[in-house]
Amino acid sequence: MQRGRYSTGTEAAIFYNSTMYWDEFLWGAAWLYYATGKSSYLQLATTPVLAEHAGAFLDGPDYGVLSWDNKLPGAQVLLTHLRLFLSPGYPSEEMLSTFHRQTNIIMCSYILNFSAFRNAKGKQIFENLKMSRTPPPLFCHLNHGRVHGRPQPLQYVVMLHSWLHFTVIILMLLICLAGTVVPITSQLITCATLPRHRCSFILFALIDYILGKNPRKMSYVVGYGNHYPKHVHHRGTSILTNKIKYSCKGGWKWRDSKKPNPNTIVGAMVAGPDRHDGFHDVRANYNYTDPALAGNAGLVAALVALSGDKSVGIDKYTIFSAVVPMYPTSPPPAPWKP
Numbered sequence: 001m002q003r004g005r006y007s008t009g010t011e012a013a014i015f016y017n018s019t020m021y022w023d024e025f026l027w028g029a030a031w032l033y034y035a036t037g038k039s040s041y042l043q044l045a046t047t048p049v050l051a052e053h054a055g056a057f058l059d060g061p062d063y064g065v066l067s068w069d070n071k072l073p074g075a076q077v078l079l080t081h082l083r084l085f086l087s088p089g090y091p092s093e094e095m096l097s098t099f100h101r102q103t104n105i106i107m108c109s110y111i112l113n114f115s116a117f118r119n120a121k122g123k124q125i126f127e128n129l130k131m132s133r134t135p136p137p138l139f140c141h142l143n144h145g146r147v148h149g150r151p152q153p154l155q156y157v158v159m160l161h162s163w164l165h166f167t168v169i170i171l172m173l174l175i176c177l178a179g180t181v182v183p184i185t186s187q188l189i190t191c192a193t194l195p196r197h198r199c200s201f202i203l204f205a206l207i208d209y210i211l212g213k214n215p216r217k218m219s220y221v222v223g224y225g226n227h228y229p230k231h232v233h234h235r236g237t238s239i240l241t242n243k244i245k246y247s248c249k250g251g252w253k254w255r256d257s258k259k260p261n262p263n264t265i266v267g268a269m270v271a272g273p274d275r276h277d278g279f280h281d282v283r284a285n286y287n288y289t290d291p292a293l294a295g296n297a298g299l300v301a302a303l304v305a306l307s308g309d310k311s312v313g314i315d316k317y318t319i320f321s322a323v324v325p326m327y328p329t330s331p332p333p334a335p336w337k338p
Helices: 012-016 022-036 039-045 048-053 072-086 093-111 154-166 170-178 183-188 196-211 293-307
Strands: none
Touching: 022 039, 022 048, 022 072, 039 072, 048 093, 072 093, 196 293
16 A cells, blocks of 8 residues: 555645545555455554554544545444454454444434534434424534535435445444344444334435425435426536537536536436525536535435335345455254254
8 A cells, every 4th residue: 555645746635635644544454354355454454553543533523424535434334344243353353342432432423412513504404303202313414624615515414324324334224214123233333222213214304305305495316306406517417419529618618607507417416505504506616516426326325225125134244255254164064864
C-alpha cells in the first residue's frame, strides 16, 4: 500500500479534499484481508497505532459518519462482522472487540435519542416519525463537518441502509421486521430493543420522505411520481440529443439554462433538501440537484431490504469466501450402523 492523501497536489482537493489517509489505510487493509485471506492484512487492520491515527479513539461531529472522507466507520463494521462470525481470537481479538464496542455505540446513536448527535437536515423526516408514541430517533448524522457544499443530505439518510443491508448490522432491523430473534443481534447491538412495528415504521418513514412524504410533496428520485426535480445537475440529462458535439465549456450554456432537462435520468436520487426542508430545483446549484452513485447505491440497498421477502435470510458468509478457515475442519461423522 502507498501511504498518502489522494487529493494532494491534484484538482480533487478543490471538491473532495482528503483530511487524512489513515482511515483509508485501515479500510483498505480490512477489504484486502477479505479479498485475499492473507493474515498480514488482518494484522495491519488490527494494529492499535493505525486505529489511533485513523481517529478510532476520538470524538467529534464526523465520528460514526461513513462518507468519502471518513472510512473509519466502514472499517469498524467490517471488522466487527469478522469477529462475530469467524472469531479469529488472539492476537487480533483485543482490537476487534474494541471495534465491536465502537460499532455498537455508533449504531445505538443512530437508532435511539442520543443527545451526542444533532438532528438531521430535512427535519420533516423526523416529523414523520412522531406518529409513534416513542420519541423520534436521531437516525442519521447529517450535520457533520465533512459535507462540502451543503446540504446534500439524502445520501446519508440512505447510507445507513446501505451499511445495514451490506453488513451484519442489517440483521438487527431485518430480523426485527421478520419478527424473529437471533442471538447474534444482541451480541452486535446491545441497544437493539425496538419492537417489530417500530423498526418497520422507522425504515419506511425515511424512504417515504425521499419519495415525496415531505413538506414540498416532492420526490427526490427523478422520474418517480409527478413532482420531482426537473433541473438535475447532470451533463448527459441536461444537453439536447442533437448529435452535435460540445466541449466541456460549451456545455455550460446547458448548465445555466432555465429550461427543464431535455432528458430524464430516471431513478437518480438528487442531493436533497436543506435543514428546513427547502429545496431549490436549480441546475447550477449542485448542492440540491446533483445525483451521485454513493446516494443511489444506498437507496437501492434500502429498497431491496424493505421489499424483500421476510422469510429470505442473508448470506452472511459469502464475504468470507477468500478467508482461510481459522480452525481445522471438523472430521466427518462416523458411518452409521443400524
